[in-house]
Amino acid sequence: MSLFVNQTKEGLESPYLPVPGVVERVTRVTEKERLFSIAPLNPSLLEYGPGQFYMVGLPGYGEAPISITSGPGETKEFELCVRAVGNVTNALHRLKRGDFVWVRGPFGTTFPVDEMKSKDIVFIAGGIGVVPMRSLIKAVLKERHDFGKLTLIYGSKSPEEMLFAEELDDWRAKGLEVLLTIDKPDPKWTGNVGVVTTLIPKVEIVEGKTVAVVIGPPVMYKFVILSLRDKLIKPEEVFVSLERRMKCGVGKCGHCQINGCYVCQDGPVFRLSDLKDLPEAL
Amino acid sequence: MNNIEFFRYLPGGGPSRTASGLTRLINTLLKEYRVYGTIKKDGFPAYAEITDAKELELFSTPTHLSAKQFLFPPKETLLRYDIRHHLHEAVIESGKQAIVGLHPCDIHAIALMDEVWAYGKPDANYLSRRENTLIVGADCMPDEYCFCQSIGTMNVTDGFDIFLHQIKKGFLVRTASKKGEEIIAWLKLREAKPAEVKELEARERLREASFKARLEADHKDLPGIYAESNDSPVWERIGSICTGCGSCNTVCPTCYCFDIKDEVEPNLSEGERVRVWDGCTLEDFAKVAGGHNFRKTRAERLRHRFNRKFRYLTDKFGMLFCVGCGRCSRACLVKINITEVTNELIRESNKRRA
Incomplete structure (x- = not known):
């Protein structure tokens, strides 16, 4: 068995490798929703358009698709507004400033x-x-x-x-x-x-x-x-x-x-x- | 059968297997590859790892699970992490493997899988495993469920490395890759004699005449027939007996839907993100966290599965995604039969046109 990490020897990257992001702020929006400001370690994640989403994950809990709620053109952080309904989103609600999340994306089409x-x-x-x-x-x-x-x-x-x-x-x-x-x-x-x-x-x-x-x-x-x-x-x-x-x-x-x-x-x-x-x- | 094909003779079979050409072939493979081949398990043909050529048994009917398990394992690690040490890495594991005993339908199925996993953002895990895989095909005889003849997947000219045609006193061998040719050349086989090729042709004629399950339309018309069958009463009828067990998805050589989940070690720091087989006929497949299920009835889920095989993926990739192996019909607990369902839709379509 040969094992490759993150990419194969031909340079083919795993599409499942998430990028860590640091939670900069958590704001309680309502009983069920919280707003997270997240600074991704890789700034290329900020190249998103309105309508797109990330796969947002936490080790041990898995991933969930979450819409981006901040406007495009942000240079340091993006915002996610998350309703606690499932495993991953309930775990996200327990995060505090300074914690990290895993992010893949952005994915999907944008509004024209x-x-x-x-x-x-x-x-x-x-x-x-x-x-x-x-x-x-x-x-x-x-x-x-x-x-x-x-x-x-x-x-x-x-x-x-x-x-x-x-x-x-x-x-x-x-x-x-x-x-x-x-x-x-x-x-x-x-x-x-x-x-x-x-x-x-x-x-x-x-x-x-x-x-x-x-x-x-x-x-x-x-x-x-x-x-x-x-x-x-x-x-x-x-x-x-x-x-x-x-x-x-x-x-x-x-x-x-x-x-x-x-x-x-x-x-x-x-x-x-x-x-x-x-x-x-x- | 294509007469231009170049066949070589591999002696063997029968009780003198130890000295047979098949044994020599498997022993050659074992030097370089982890070998998986067909064996009899609980009375049924199945794939298992072969460590001795004696274990291999070639069958005329399909295995219960297809060879997709070696390219897209039922469970595989995608990511490994240790959060206490802030480590996480994507894992791409593969090893040199040879799969022996694939019938033409399964070789076609792998060609389809190659397309989907390479499409868009390529799946490094599948592709790297595929790159390391040698495929040794073997010919077959249809049982009452096989309908590859109606799908156009009865024969293969590529997509394998080595292909074995059984004749009375051994095999006629074809190769379709450089690697396959190297292995066969190393065995120094003689060219097939005309009488042996004739025997093979007779066997192929017998095979062609042996199909019991047939589709009543040209396979090129199937996407169109499915497209107009969305409101057919067939879906409600089979939905009412379907148990939603997912067996059809599991045994299908071209079903590749998956779930991703996390598994954590007892130390709560290390863990893995794993990919496991999933099935679109299972109740929760399209259910979101808020509770809404986008395909809540079994009828809708079956319609989705059948359309994936005959229409949705065909629209995208230009090929039918059913290879006619009949596994789903064989495995179905309530005897939902893919040829019968399709024939019903064909008849409904003919009636609309009449």
Whole structure:
């Protein structure tokens, strides 16, 4: 038996070698989510675009695909907002400043920010879907003058579960209209109540000039897409980001497959029109 | 059978195996390789390590597990770490190995695996193991499940190093690589006599006539037929009897889905990240941590598996990913049969066109 470490003698690298990153800050966002600022030891990991994800791991626990929530162009750290739902994410929640994590990536497709230029954009986020959306919003707001009207529709279950609430004023100041909604009435809430689709009619949509970006739980897509169709937004102008189970990140393990496509390679960002032959997608 | 093929004669077989050419071949391999070959285990053909040529037995029907286990082991280490010492390294392990007794279907299966593991970001673990592997094929006779004839994988002209065709008094040997040729040249075999080649041709004709399982459409039409069969009642019907055991995935020579998990030593500092076989027919395969299962019914999971074999990967790589070995049908606890299922879809498709 011959054993090679990290790469074969021909120089073929193992795709499974993670890069350590140091946890620089941990912020409690809600009961279930924490925001991590992580400085990767290899700065090439910071060459990511909005919509991409890392395989984030801890020795002894394994890896999980986590969306990048910071905007592109960061030079020292990236941010991940993690909900504690599984083995890896619960272990991540126990990390403190100075601890390390293992990171592979970035993986997947990005939102086509350049293509969206000069257009109006409606960002529609449900629940934790705002996490990858934040990366795109930051990318767009950085070049605000290149875009038309910008609107964020963001729905969460309750006011307590609303993520990045303290950043919304800053986004508004930079020229993003923010429409919020919660699922059920709450004495602390004076805003809109109902699912995100209840806010879509409030957005002025110009046929051919508006693009929509939709990220949320599986159940949300169908209804939002129907309602966007009513507003005459073409499937070519709708972008979604889809969640799937992932183990490898390099198009091999099969877990993320939607019909014939691998989400880790062909997604997670998809143009809605590209999903028409993938009945398992939505 | 291709007449231009160049065959040499390897004497042997029968009770005088100790002096046979097959023994000489295996002994030659043993000098350089760890040798895996077919043996009878609990009454069934299976692969095992061969340390003595006597242990090898060639079979006309497929082994229960395919030879993928030697290139993509059921469990392998991808990463080793010792967190107390801040060490972690990716592990790529491989050794020189010869696999003896692969039938044409399995040789085709390895050619498919070579494509998928090299695609996109190449998998160093598989490729390095493959690089170190010598393949010695052997011919076969179909049983009631074999349907390679309908898939176009009945014969091989490459993808192996050495191939053995059984005749009454030994073997006719072909080579398809430099390495294979070197080994055979070293054995100094004589060229096959015309009568021996005739015997082989007769055996091949018998083989061609012996298939019981057949697909009722040209294999080139299968991706299209599967593409229009998404809503077929077949999926619900087989889904209702499927137990979701994953046997079909395990025995399939072209199923390569895997899980990655961590195993920690009792000292809680050292550990390994390992890759283990997984199966798309298992309930949790597409389930995310939040609890949503993207293929929650057995019908959806079976449809996915069948489509991977006949359509999804074919769209990507241009080749069918079923090689017609029939292993999944043989292993299925509830007798879901891949040729019968496919034939049902073919008939439904014909009806739609009628």
